[in-house]
Amino acid sequence: MSTVTPIKDAKKKEVVKEDAMWIQKELINKNYHEIATAHETGRKVSATFVPGNLNELLMCFDFARRLPETDALQNGLRKKSGKMIMDAERDGHSEDVCTYVKTDLGMMLQGQMGPTGEPMPNPDLLLLSYTGCFTFMKWFELVRQKYNCETIMLHTPYQGDGKISPAMRDYVVKQIKEKVIPACERISGKKFDIDLLRQYMKESVKAEEDLVRVLQTAKHRPSPIDGYFGAVYYIGPMFTAFRGVPEATKFYRLLREEVEQRMREGKGPITPDGEMTEENYRLVVEGPPNWTSFRDFWKMFYEEGAVVVASTYAKVGGVYDFGFRHDPEHPIESLADYCLGCYTNLNFPQRIDMICKYIDEYQADGLLINSIKSCNSFSAGQLLILREVEKRTGKPAAFIETDLVDPRYFSGANVKNRLESYLQMIKQKRTAAAAAVA
Amino acid sequence: MTVQDIVKRCEHLFEDLDFNVVSEWKAAQPGRKAIGYMPIYVPREIVHAAGMLPVGIFGGGDQLEVIQGDAYYQSYICRIPRSTIELGLTGRLDCLDGMLFPSICDVIRNLSGMWQILFKDKYVKYFDVPQDYADEVGGKFYIHEMQALRTDLGRLAGKEISDEDLKKSIAVYNENRKAVRELYAYRAQKPWQAPTSEVYLVLRAGCVLPPEEHTKLIRSYIAETNSVERPKRDNARVVLNGSFCEQPPLGLIKSIEMAGCYVVDDDFQLCQSWLLDDVSVEGNPLEELSKAFLHRSAQTASKYDDKKEDKGKHLLRQVKSRGAEGVVFAMASFCDPALLERPMLQDVLNKHKIPYTAFKFAENTGQMAPIREQAGTFADSIKLWSAA
Structure with a gap:
């Protein structure tokens, strides 16, 4: 059974994207130029x-x-x-x-x-x-x-x-x-010129506010976004060369309007194959994605109706959803706070707290860790995160291993197999819980 | 004690993964405390000034069967954190009242948080050291870090650590570092009299012994080994680089020597030789420790080199001052700092026409034949081609 519906009037036939995603792509290409x-x-x-x-x-x-x-x-x-x-x-x-x-x-x-x-x-x-x-x-x-x-x-x-x-x-x-x-x-x-810095930061704050609103729409059922694969597009301008640029502010306003509209209409996330029509599983993901097989990786999720409602990777360039905003009144100090507060600069208990909070607030079914061979900052100790989160939330967690950009370390069949087993486990737990209530 | 007795004692301390000597030290006087520290560097002076024993924890070596520790780490993470967790979970580190995790890499950094979760009743501190070397910037931050440690340990000891306590401890460690320098100088002068497999054990003893006792031990070793002539071989003189955190098994060090290499300098126990000269006992002790760290400490892969042209200077100095003929890069598998540093150091050596060879190890590496062959070929190539 398909969980996605192709969108007929998509701008490109082969890949479906939100309007904001197209704008983001243009921004990136323009920056490279x-x-x-x-x-x-x-x-x-x-x-x-x-x-x-x-x-x-x-x-x-x-x-x-x-x-x-x-x-x-x-x-x-x-x-x-x-x-x-x-x-x-x-x-x-x-x-x-x-x-x-x-x-x-x-x-x-x-x-x-x-x-x-x-x-x-x-x-x-x-x-x-x-x-x-x-x-x-x-x-x-x-x-x-x-x-x-x-x-x-x-x-x-x-x-x-x-x-x-x-x-x-x-x-x-x-x-x-x-x-x-x-x-x-x-x-x-x-x-x-410190006033110029303040001016850019005022733009940043507006964009940050809109980004947080976008990411938090995933608390809604069904989630109108994917907070991991889709969020990669959303965080792109904010985490890179565009925070503080007026075009980025416009991008986030447009994105927010688009996503909030989707939420009001009860729609699911846009995937490369179209709109996700069935939300079977809500997951929190820890760790960066694999980039070399990004679309295949995502497909494994949306084919099963699994949506990622929150991810730690979407906080790697700033933990805005926990309240941080750049402060034009104290620009240098807020740059310092920004650096100090990025996700991978948090200690283990903080990371675990954050994940548990996501599972609770986003009503997730469990945690999936994508452990990246290349990235010790994320990966070293993730198996303890898994145990602690399971212990504290009572929700099942699973572990897959891939890499950032080394295609030799992406084994599609293994990842798919593990993901399917994990989703099966969630399903069984859900059935058992329902039976217990009955 | 004869040199054999000294080495035997050190070997016993090295093999004792229950850290009985630490427990005995604590039992000798009620209320004593011991604080563990991971590689590379912590200012042990502060621990000592609190009346506590600093204990170097360098993983479990090749004698520890890691069972529980493996459940915490993926296959692509180095071995030292998993064997350290094994030591902790099996109660072998119960003698420690706290652990310090210096900023060396992301793995040890994350281990600090894991320790906070797994050993909630212990004092745990991630000890950050500056990567900015201006006194007013990085220095100020570092002094604050040291002050925080001083306050914490004072609280743990039930007594504030005074400046006088710190100055006395600085003097004790100045003497210890001096003895370590004497040992390194002696080995470089007569490597056949002080094989690295022995020197290593003598230095490792400094991880568990009080510094005063360790200083005496080093000097006894030098005196005793110097009193008995040993055969001199036509070995290649090499500097060993890259083993500053996870340690190679003792068998690997022996294999390198048996293959025809005299190791005339190394970075095995960098904590003991990190500060290159004496720390002043005048003035503010934390400021003096900071100045020594910022301006007079060893270069290593975990420490930022401010200028491009500084890269490899310390290694070059080791090669030249010790009369080495080549460099052996021995890095732990999956050791990010060492493995990312290596190509830069190799570039420097290439520019100075200094030969090198490189291999990886794990603390439980068992197969020594390939390493012996590689080191042997390297030693032969130096002897055959370098002098010509």
């Missing part, structure tokens, strides 16, 4: 990471903004990453380490053509936002050897005690004021 032509147009290029990215600040200096993680995932989506990873391994990089890094290095070895086919210029600034991931540090040390450009370390302390202390905030603020801003001024040749 801006990066490709930055040096011709007299602009400098920055590179930084998604968690803890200081996008509004970089905009103050008119940098064209590259994010190597999204380059890698875009290459993964376009099935280009496999060869890049193997090239990096042939160049001496271990098979054990992060495949985002190797995709980036492989892209350089292949002549640095970007995911859209345009050449990627060397960055003028590597802003090493060391937030929630140890590998970031080595990644930029590695590419620094090749790019030969200025690298600025922004060290974000980890929330080991589950809170942000004043000393942690002061440390990040000082680094931004005393290192990051002077370096940006020096490299861009533009003076820092």
